[in-house]
Amino acid sequence: MPPTSARVTAVDTYDIRFPTSRELDGSDAMNPDPDYSAAYVVLRTDAGDGHEGHGFTFTIGRGNEVQVAAIEALRGQLLGRPVDGLCADPGTLYRDLTGDSQLRWLGPEKGVMHMAIGAVVNAAWDLAAKRARKPLWRFLADAEPEWIVRQVDFRHLTDALTPEEALDLLRRGREGARARRGRLVERGYPAYTTSPGWLGYDDDKLTRLAARAVADGFRQIKLKVGADLEDDVRRCRLARAAVGPGVRLAVDANQRWEVDEAIRWTRALAGSGLYWIEEPTSPDDILGHAAIRRAVAPVKVATGEHAHNRIVFKQLLQAGAVDIVQLDAARVGGVNENLAVLLLAARFGVPVCPHAGGVGLCELVQHLAMFDYLAVSGTTEDRVIEYVDHLHDHFLDPVVIKDGHYTAPTAPGFSAAMRPESIARYTYPDGTYWATQDDKERTA
Template sequence: MHIQSVTTRDRRFTLADGAGSDAIHRTPQYSYAVCVLKTDAATEGIGLAFTLGAGNDLVCRAIDYLSEPLVGREIEELMADFGTTYRALADSPSLRWLGPHKGVVHLALAALVNACFDLWAKSRQLPLWKLLLDLSPEALVNTLDLSYLEDVLTRRQAIDLLTKSQATRSCRENVLKTGYKGYDTSVGWFNFSDERIVANTKTAMDRGFTALKLKVGSTDPQRDLRRAELIRETAGDAATIMLDANQRWNVPQALTICRELSRINPFWIEEPTHPDDVLGHRAIADAMAPYKVATGEHIPNKVIFKNFLQAGAMAFCQVDAVRVGGISEFLTVSLLAKQLNIPVVPHVGDMGQIHQHLVLFNHIGMEHENLFLEHIPHLRPYFTHPADLVRGYYQVPQEPGSSSDLID
C-alpha cells in the first residue's frame, strides 16, 4: 500500500454554553488540523493535531511542507524504520529553525505521524492498540526517535523494558474485558455556574463516573475554593477529584492557592503555572506534598518531558499524542516515564479517540498503571467511530485504525 498524495482539512467546531472553557481559554473553538494520506487502495490514513481554531490553517500548511518526503513510500517499508524517518522530518534543516520540536511545525508533525500509524493499522486490518501489542520490542522501538534521551533511556534499555513487560502481559489483559476507566472533565468547565457543576456532578456519578475534574484559576481565589468544596460535597469523600488551573497562576500564587485547595483532598492539581517552568512546577510539587502535580498538556517534546521527569516536577505525566510529535513521540515519552517510574495519564485533546488505544498499550505492553483516561464528549458526533463509554469505562475499540476518521 503506497502513499500517493497527502492532503489536509481544516476542521473547526464551535462549542456551546461554556463547554471547553478554562481559566485561560475562555471561548475555545475545538479544531483539528487533519492530515489525509491517500493511497493506491481505497484506504486512507487519517491523522489529527489539536488546536483552538486560530492558526489551524497554518498547521495544515506546515503539513504540506513536511509531508513531501512521504509521497511514494510503501507503508510497511516506511514503518519498519519509522524512527529514522521521524527524526529526518523533525530535523528538516529549514523547518527545524521554526521550533525546534515545538509550535506549528511540531503540531503538523503530530498530524502526519498519526496518519502514518493510522494507515499502518488499517493496512493490517487491526485497531491501533492491537497493532502495537503485536509488534516485537525491536519493531516497536524502530518506530521511535530516542535521540537526546540517551542519558536516561537508550535503545537497549527501551527494548529490555518492553521485553520484560511481555512476560507478564497476561496479568494485565483483563482490561480488554473490563474496558479502561474514564474520568469526566465536562462536569466543571470554568464558565459553568455553581448550580450547573453540582447538577453535572450528580449526572456524571449516575452514569458511572467516580473520578471528576474541576477547572480552577479564577481571579478571585474564593470562587475556586467555593466550587471545589461544592464538587467535593456533592461527589462525596470516596470520589476522586482533580483540579486544573490551565497555567493560570504564577508560582507564588500557586503556592498560596494550592495550600487552600488541598483541604478538599484533590487527587492532583494540573498545570498550576507556566508549562515551561520546570523548577516552578517542582517548587509547587514540593510544597504541596503529599498532594501531587500533573502536567504535560502543553509540554511540546520529549526533551522537556525528560527535564520535568528528572526534576521530580510531575507526579502524573499528561503527554498528548496530538500535541507532541504524534504517536511515535507519545510512545517515546511513555517509555521515558516508565523508566523513571512516573504514571502516564494522557491529556485528551482529541476526545479520547487516539488515547483510548494508547493507554491500553501502555498498560498491557509497558506495565504502566491502569488509572483512568480523561473523557470529553463534545466532538463525539463528528467521528465515524466515536469512543464508546459504558458506566464510566471506555469500551475497547475494534475497528481498524486509530479511531480518527471524521464524518465529512
C-alpha cells in the same frame, strides 16, 4: 499482506472548526472562548485496498490555517513514499521529518511545525494499523520489543533512558500481557471526566453534572480553576459534596499562576481533598513545577498536555517535578515520540494519565494508554484517561464509555477518521455551517 509497490499519492488537508465558544464548553482560566478545531490530514495511496491514513492537530480556533499550512509544508516528504515501507516502519518518516534541517529551525521539535509532524506521523500509524487490520493499541502491543525500540528517537534522552534500558522495560512489560488483554477487553480502561468542571458553568450545572458523573461510574472528576480563588473554594466544596468522599477530585489551572501563587491557591483548595493540581504554571517551567510539587504534597502535580517534546518530559521526571505524566496524542511528534514518553515514565515509575478532550483526543489517547497497560507499565493503578463528552459524534469510530471506562476499540486503525459529512459541514470558512454564518460570528 503481500508486498505491493503502492505509494502515497495524495496528502489532503482540511481546516475544520467547531463553534464551541457559543456554549462555553471547554472554557477555562486561560482559554475563555475556544472554538475547538482540527488541522486535519488524509494520506491516500494507490494500493487499491481502500485504506487511508487520518491524522490531525487539535487547535482552539484562530491560527488553525497556520497549522494546516505547516502540514502542507510536509507534503513533498510524503508524496511517493512506498506504502509498505511506511507501514512497516513509521519511525523512518518520523525521523525524516524531525531531522529535516531546514524545518527543524522552526522549532526545533516544538510548536506549529512539530505538531504538524505529529499529525502526519499519526496518520501513518492509522494507515499502518488499518492495513494490519488491528486497532492501534493491539498493533503496538503485538509488536516485538526490538521493533518498538527502533520506533523511538533516543537523541537527547540517553542521560535518562538508553535503548538498552527501553528494551529491558518492554521485555519485562510484556509479561502477563495475555491476561491483561482479557481484562481490558472485558472491563475497559478507567476514565475520569472533566465535563462537570468548565469554568463557564454555574454552580447548579456543576453540582448536577458532578453527581451524574458518579452515577455514570466515574471515580474521578476534574474542575477548572484559577480565575477567582473564592469561586474556586466554593466550587471545590460543592463538587466534593456532590461526589462524596470516595471519588477523586482533580483541579486544572491551565497555566494561570506564578509559582508562589500556585502554592498558595492549591493549599487553599486542598481542604476539599484534592487529588491533583494540573498545569499550575507555565508548561515550560520545569523548575517551577518541581518547587510547587515540593510545597503542595500530598496534593499531586500533573502536567504534560503542553509539554512540547520528549526532552521536556525527560526533565520533568529528572527534576521530580511531576506525579502524573499527561501525554497528549497530538502535541508532540506523534506515536513515536509518545512511545518515548511512555518509556520515560515507566523508567521513573510515574503513572501516565493522558490529556484528552478537544477534538478527537479521546479517540487517540485511549490506544496509547491501553498499549501502556498491556506492554509497558502493566497496570491501571492510579491511571485514568481524561474523558470529555464533546464532539465524538463527528468521528467514524467514536470512543465508547461504559461504567466510567473506555471500551477497547475493535475497529482497525487509530480511531482518527472524522465523518465526511462533518468535514463538509465544518470546514472553515467554506463548509456549509460557516458559509451560512454572519461574518461577525466567524472565529477569524
